[in-house]
Amino acid sequence: MADDLIELLLGIAPDDRLGALRRQRPEALRHAEGAFRELLLPADPGRLSLAERAAVALRIASAERCAPLAVAFRALLDRAGAGELCARAEAAEVPGDDRLAALLRYADKAGLRPREVSQADTDALAALGLGPREIVALTQLVAFVPCQVRVIAGLRAMQQEQAQQ
Amino acid sequence: MTVFTLKQVGWRPRVPPVRAETATPDQIAALDACPPAQRRSTYFLTLANDPGSLGERGALFTTVMYAEGGLDRAERELATTIVSMVNGCEFCTSVHARRFVELTGEEAAMQRILDHGWAEEPDPRRAAICRFAEALTRDPSAVTAADLAPLRAVGLTDLELLDLIHGIATFANANRLMLSLGDALLP
Numbered sequence: 001m002a003d004d005l006i007e008l009l010l011g012i013a014p015d016d017r018l019g020a021l022r023r024q025r026p027e028a029l030r031h032a033e034g035a036f037r038e039l040l041l042p043a044d045p046g047r048l049s050l051a052e053r054a055a056v057a058l059r060i061a062s063a064e065r066c067a068p069l070a071v072a073f074r075a076l077l078d079r080a081g082a083g084e085l086c087a088r089a090e091a092a093e094v095p096g097d098d099r100l101a102a103l104l105r106y107a108d109k110a111g112l113r114p115r116e117v118s119q120a121d122t123d124a125l126a127a128l129g130l131g132p133r134e135i136v137a138l139t140q141l142v143a144f145v146p147c148q149v150r151v152i153a154g155l156r157a158m159q160q161e162q163a164q165q
Numbered sequence: 166m167t168v169f170t171l172k173q174v175g176w177r178p179r180v181p182p183v184r185a186e187t188a189t190p191d192q193i194a195a196l197d198a199c200p201p202a203q204r205r206s207t208y209f210l211t212l213a214n215d216p217g218s219l220g221e222r223g224a225l226f227t228t229v230m231y232a233e234g235g236l237d238r239a240e241r242e243l244a245t246t247i248v249s250m251v252n253g254c255e256f257c258t259s260v261h262a263r264r265f266v267e268l269t270g271e272e273a274a275m276q277r278i279l280d281h282g283w284a285e286e287p288d289p290r291r292a293a294i295c296r297f298a299e300a301l302t303r304d305p306s307a308v309t310a311a312d313l314a315p316l317r318a319v320g321l322t323d324l325e326l327l328d329l330i331h332g333i334a335t336f337a338n339a340n341r342l343m344l345s346l347g348d349a350l351l352p
Contacts, residue, residue, distance in 0.1 A: 021323050024235075027228035028331055034221035042217050065306040114344035115253045122179040122346075132180040132214040136346065140218040143341035147334045153305035154330030158323075160310035 004029060005036060006148070009068035010155055018158060032151070039141040040076060048134040051082035052103055053141055055089040059104050060111040060145040062090045069148060099128050103138065111142040167253045168351050169279040171266065174259040175350030176343065182210035191216040199223035200231065211346055226339070229331045236321075236328035239268040240294055244329055245336045246275070247283060247298040254340035255349040290319040294329065301333045 004014075004022075012018045022029055040053050058073035074086050088095060094104045106125060109117050125135050183192050185205055195216035196204045203209060204223075212219040230241055242265040249257035262279060266272045278286065283295035293315040300312050316326060343349075 017323075021327055024324055025228065025232060025327065025331070027232065028225060031221045031225035031228065035218060035225055038217035038221050110341060110345040114341045117345040119179050135180050135214075136212055137215040137218055139342060139345045140212070140215060140222060143338045143345070144218075144222070146341065147338035150301050150305045150334035150337050151330060153308045154301060154326075154334070157308050157310050157313050158326065161313050161317075164310055 004033060005072060006032070006152055006155065009072060010152065010159065012155070012159075017162060018155060032148070035140075035144055036148075039137065039144055042137075046134050046137070047129055047131065048137055049080070051077060051080035051085065052100065053137075054080055055082070055085050055100060056103055056107045056138065056141055057145050058086065058089045059107050060142060061149065063108070063112055064146060064149045066149040066152060069145070069152060102128055106138065107142045110139055111146060114143075168255055169250055169258050169262070170255075170352065171259060171262050171272070171276065171279065172352040174256045174352065176208055176256050176347050177350055178207060178211040178347040180211060180214065180346065182207050183213040185210065188213060189216070192219075195220035195223060198227065200227050208343065208347070212342070222338070226335055229328075229335045232328070235324040236332070237325075239265055240291075240325075241328065241332045242268060243291060244294050244298040244332045245339075246278070247295045248302045248333050248336035249340055250279075250282075251299050251302045252336070252340040252344070254343050255351060256343050257336065257340050293319045293321075297329065298333050301330070302337065 006012070007014070007019060007022070012022070014023065040057060041050065045053065054073055054076040058070060058077060061069040061073055074083070077083055077086055077089070085100065088100065089104060094101050094108070102124060106121060109121060122135060125138065130138065188196070192213040196209055196213055196219070198220045199209050209219070209223065212223075231238070242261045246258055246261040246265060249261060258279070262275050266275050278295075283292065283299075286292040286295055297312060297316055301308050313326065316329070321329070
């Protein structure tokens with residue numbers, strides 16, 4: 001499990017104190033990686049492309065000021081052949097009025113102000129051609145990045161604590 | 166106006182849930198990874214529209230809330246109730262507040278939190294858990310080792326702390342799903 005994303009980003013080794021601790025919860029490790037794979041690199045992305053998925057994830061990581069995760073998602077956008085979208089994904093105000101702009105605006109609402117999401121937002125996604133599967137996948141993705149951000153923030157605090165001992 | 170209650174809160178999805186009787190094998194397998202008591206709920210049937218993510222995320226949720234050892238089950242329910250209140254998720258708050266009461270029998274203690282928050286929480290261990298749940302939920306980028314000190318002072322071990330972080334993080338996820346994909350139906 002040397003390729004665990006969170007450990008790569010934080011420089012945790014599988015056999016150091018935090019790595020060993022995390023291995024006391026092997027299911028949490030396995031399924032966090034699995035959720036990442038299914039949301040960002042699914043074998044069948046359906047009508048939500050890998051580039052769109054990476055752009056949305058980058059927007060949330062960036063808004064949550066999680067620099068290591070933003071680096072990982074920029075690399076994923078590059079890998080999807082759409083590195084030029086990074087600037088749009090991270091712009092304070094989403095520019096434009098196209099499909100990507102609509103996806104990024106939904107990400108802002110569902111990821112940062114979820115109480116404001118309404119049926120009209122869901123219907124707007126359907127009007128873009130997203131079916132129930134893609135609407136759920138997009139929302140799962142937008143909801144999963146904040147989860148990763150908080151795992152990383154908590155583990156980083158534990159690393160600091162150990163460095164002070 | 167956000168209403169936090171121990172009463173049952175309903176939930177109406179904004180996309181059609183999968184119907185149990187017509188679910189595909191992939192969808193059934195994903196639902197089977199979710200906690201047994203809830204896997205036929207409208208919420209999980211809605212998430213089953215994307216079986217790949219539900220299978221992994223459902224299994225993640227199950228281990229975070231129910232894995233043996235580590236943080237006390239009731240304390241996991243307490244932390245996830247606080248996260249849900251901070252995020253304004255009335256549905257998740259009611260579910261996890263009730264679980265806390267089922268596990269501890271302390272309805273008055275939970276009702277006080279629902280009505281007045283946790284600033285005056287009298288139990289020091291619970292107070293530390295609540296404050297950390299709020300801090301990591303509101304601004305993860307500002308959390309440092311100093312935020313862990315109160316938890317260590319009330320005796321949290323490494324594994325308990327990891328379980329707490331996982332619980333708080335998982336509800337950043339759960340609350341956003343619940344709020345974005347449907348409407349809470351208050352009693």
